[in-house]
């Protein structure tokens with residue numbers, strides 16, 4: 001009989017720990033969310049300490065918003081709300097290809113640089129949005145003519161330039177945005193036409209080559225309303241994983257409304273999470289004016305319904321394993337500046353802060369979802 005004394009056992013446990021712990025840290029990019037800077041004694045802390053609650057203080061995963069750079073520069077209440085509540089930022093527009101790529105080898109960085117510097121100064125993470133999106137292709141690329149290799153070359157140049165510039169400063173990228181249609185087929189775009197469906201692999205491979213540590217996401221909408229689409233997205237993700245194409249996460253845009261059943265929201269998040277990838281609720285907003293009534297005003301009934309949807313979505317993310325909860329991002333900051341009224345051509349109030357930056361019922365729905 002083998003006899004193990006308590007001391008021997010303790011010794012063995014220690015040896016295993018010494019060998020195993022460094023290995024866990026070595027797996028970083030694979031299963032650990034990048035650390036969120038902790039509040040300390042910098043200027044940002046004055047704002048953070050001005051209130052006992054704030055999303056970034058109470059949440060175990062990052063909260064963020066899609067920002068408008070000129071509002072960030074010019075509106076102090078907007079800026080202070082962002083600093084107080086968020087620890088993850090997305091550019092609503094300034095990191096898209098149409099905004100950055102002025103011509104071959106010509107780039108406009110000023111606004112993207114501003115956002116990155118702002119995030120660093122305020123201890124926030126940046127989620128890059130988006131390297132390749134069919135709807136943000138500059139005219140010089142639409143008009144480009146060349147062989148398949150020429151097209152690969154311009155894709156490679158662009159991704160290398162952008163990801164390379166922000167290497168180590170941007171923690172994650174939406175590498176590819178909206179490449180799948182509601183019927184589950186691949187969307188047509190200039191990259192698919194000129195390179196073939198292989199362009200998808202290349203986007204992820206080029207991004208990985210430019211920054212070995214940045215987290216790479218596939219981002220899309222519709223998980224909550226189309227089972228065909230979410231199945232196709234999961235198939236794409238699992239195919240990429242199986243073939244060794246680098247992908248770390250799925251972004252679920254979730255532009256949704258108060259009429260969307262709670263079950264659909266939960267199913268969307270849980271289905272995406274079944275891939276094992278990190279999950280980012282990447283562009284969340286809740287429409288309340290579902291009939292597009294030009295005379296509608298925001299009222300208590302709409303507000304309560306909206307609060308419930310915010311709670312359900314936040315709770316569904318909260319209930320995932322910690323290493324899959326990448327973050328929760330609103331598509332905007334406050335009702336005074338949301339893309340929804342323009343998109344649907346009617347008044348609406350889709351975000352957790354009202355026109356004056358007050359916390360709406362939706363905000364308290366979010367807090368309730370974090371329990």
Ligand code: XIL
Pocket residue numbers: 092093177253283339
């Ligand atoms: C939208 C912006 O909010 C608008 O300001 C812009 O005019 C068009 O793009 N899905 C996405 C986002 O991935 O990039 C889109 O953002 C909204 C839909």
